[in-house]
Amino acid sequence: MFQSLRQPGVMVIALAAAGILMVTMGIRQSFGLFIHPIDKSTGMGIMSISFAMAVGQLAWGAIQPIAGACADRWGPDRVLAAGLLILALGCAATPFIGTGLGLTVTLGLLANIGAGAGSFSTLIGAAAQRLPDHARGQASGLINAGGSFGQFVFAPLVQKLIQLFGWMSALWVLALTALLTLPLIRKLSSAHNVRPASHPTAAPSKGLRHAVKEAAQDRSYLLLNLGFFTCGFHIAFLVTHLPGEIDLCGLPPSVASWSLALIGLSNIFGSIAAGSWIARYRSKHVLALMYASRALLIIWYLLMPKTDWVFYLFAIGLGFTWLATVPPTAGIVGKLFGTRYLATLFGLTLLSHQIGGFLGAWLGGIALTEFGDYSWMWYADIALAAMAALVNLPIREAKMQTA
Numbered sequence: 001m002f003q004s005l006r007q008p009g010v011m012v013i014a015l016a017a018a019g020i021l022m023v024t025m026g027i028r029q030s031f032g033l034f035i036h037p038i039d040k041s042t043g044m045g046i047m048s049i050s051f052a053m054a055v056g057q058l059a060w061g062a063i064q065p066i067a068g069a070c071a072d073r074w075g076p077d078r079v080l081a082a083g084l085l086i087l088a089l090g091c092a093a094t095p096f097i098g099t100g101l102g103l104t105v106t107l108g109l110l111a112n113i114g115a116g117a118g119s120f121s122t123l124i125g126a127a128a129q130r131l132p133d134h135a136r137g138q139a140s141g142l143i144n145a146g147g148s149f150g151q152f153v154f155a156p157l158v159q160k161l162i163q164l165f166g167w168m169s170a171l172w173v174l175a176l177t178a179l180l181t182l183p184l185i186r187k188l189s190s191a192h193n194v195r196p197a198s199h200p201t202a203a204p205s206k207g208l209r210h211a212v213k214e215a216a217q218d219r220s221y222l223l224l225n226l227g228f229f230t231c232g233f234h235i236a237f238l239v240t241h242l243p244g245e246i247d248l249c250g251l252p253p254s255v256a257s258w259s260l261a262l263i264g265l266s267n268i269f270g271s272i273a274a275g276s277w278i279a280r281y282r283s284k285h286v287l288a289l290m291y292a293s294r295a296l297l298i299i300w301y302l303l304m305p306k307t308d309w310v311f312y313l314f315a316i317g318l319g320f321t322w323l324a325t326v327p328p329t330a331g332i333v334g335k336l337f338g339t340r341y342l343a344t345l346f347g348l349t350l351l352s353h354q355i356g357g358f359l360g361a362w363l364g365g366i367a368l369t370e371f372g373d374y375s376w377m378w379y380a381d382i383a384l385a386a387m388a389a390l391v392n393l394p395i396r397e398a399k400m401q402t403a
Contacts, residue, residue, distance in 0.1 A: 014139040016187035017123040018146025020080060023181040024087060025323075026150025027174045028060065028115040029264070030158040031107060032240045033257060036247070037167040038103070048100030050240065050365025054358045055104050056112035057236045061354020063116035068125055068347030069208060072340075076126040080185045083117025084178045086110055092175035095168035114178070120144075121350055124330050125343025126188060140327040141275015147323055148271055151264025159257030211341040215348070220396040224332055225352040227287060227392045230384035231325050232356030234294060237377055238263075238318065241364040245374055249306040259315040266319025274324040283328035283335075284395040290321040290328075291388035298382050335397055356384075 035049050071079045090111030097106050127139055154174075161170035215221045243256035277286050297317045304310045333346045360377075367377045 010139070013127050013188060014142045015146075016184050017127050017139075017143045018149075019184045020084075020118055020146075020181060020188070021120070021123055021143055022146040022150035022153070023177060024083070024115040024118040024150075025147035026154030026264075027087065027091065027178065028056075028112060029151045029239050029260065030154045030174075031056065031111070032243050033155065033158050033162065033253075033260070034107075034167050034171070035240070035243065036253075037162055041167065042098055044100050044103065046244075047365050047369050049103065050368075051362055052100060052104040052108040053240050054236075054360075054362030054365070055108040057232070057240075057354050057357030057361050059109050059354075060112040060116040060119070061232070061351040061357060063113045064119065064121040064350035064354070065344055065347035067117040067119075068121035068341075068343030068345075071122045071125055071343045072208065075189070076122050076343075077185055077189050079122050080118050080188070081182060083114045083119075083122070084181055084185075085114065087114025087118065088175040088178040090114055091171045091178065094171050119350075120147075120326055120330070121343045121347035123188075124326075124346065125339075128330075128334065128339045128342050138272075138275045138279070140330055141272045144271035144275070144323055144326045145268045148264045148267035148319070152261045152268065153264070155260035155264065156257045159253060163253075208341055208344060211337060211345065212348070215337060215345050218336060220394075221333070221336060221345075221349075223391045223395050224329060225349050227291065227388040228325070228329055228349055228353045229356040230291070230388040232353035232358075233360040233384055234356075234381055235322065235360070236354075236357030237360035237364045237381060240361040241368070241374060241377070244364075244368060246311060248373060249311075251306075251308055251311070255308045255311055259311050262312055262315040263319035263322050266316045267322040267324060270320035270322065270324035271327065273320075274327045278328045278331045282397050283331045284392045284397055286328045287325060287332075288389045288392045290325055291385050291392065293321060294318070295382045295385035295389070298378055298385070302378055332395060332397060 031053060035046065035053070038044060038049055039046055067079050067083065087110075090106050090109070090113075093110065094103065094106040097103050123143055124140055127143060158170055158174070161173055239260070242259060243253065246256045246259065247253070274286065274290075297314065300317075301310070301314045304314075329349060330342070330346050333349060334342050337345055360381075363380075364374060364377050367374055
């Protein structure tokens, strides 16, 4: 395993990017644990807090193409540093806020913009431009696994911090953690001497604007974005409202934190597997299988009694494909358009993901308020997952180009 990453410098790049993603995704994916503590402390209401979380989903996606374009033009170092600083500011400022609007600005906008700038589009784009062709698949899987490991570590840790010291202190600890991650940026950029092993003569780049216009007119790219939209709906609904679903079933908060942790742990293996699969199989088929498995798993969950072990098994099953869709999705973007503007074009794909995420987080709060449970959200999630599996099949997969 990881044979393609053994070249000197390659593993350093992959591990540094994975470490940064571990922190930004670990912090961001733990925000759902704060919903009920903030509501009990401030009386903001579940709908107001869910809206702030939904805005955060959208903000995280909206910053991806912007951060990617800045990284493509000026390099990833400044983008990553700014992202970690803004993430720390958003977490640190939230305890001083007492209104829904204020929460939307701090935990919704600032924290998620910061986390987004230090996330997939910037990190995978930076790594892809520094790595040989044969290492990109496994590297993207390893980087992705870093985000999953962050969720596994941060979810139970944050829950314990909330229980012992309160939600305010927990957010200040997260802010400090973001600041302590800044030195990893140097590790990522210091390996700039690693270059693709084969770099055949290619046509000169026609610029970022032309690349975006070409992508917007490509049917396969649009289908890929549509499938990824449903992925965002699914993940944001669960990461925001799974604690609420578990509470409705009369189970303790520890079941929620450990379920989120198991999702992260399972996705470590899923992400690594995805990185290997896309080197052997067509990425669109890997994606179709992942999305179809989600629909089947939710049906199984709805038919089962709601016990702690059912939630743990559900979490493990969900986790295997949780963020494992990222390596094959980024791989298809790279195959279609090359790696020169991968950070920007994959950033736009992540924006579609987070538009779905906005709806998943927001509509989940509305469903709970209006109907008293999440039944209709589960039905919608099943339908969207099935649709995503189907729309990936017609995607055209070209041979990987080099920019």
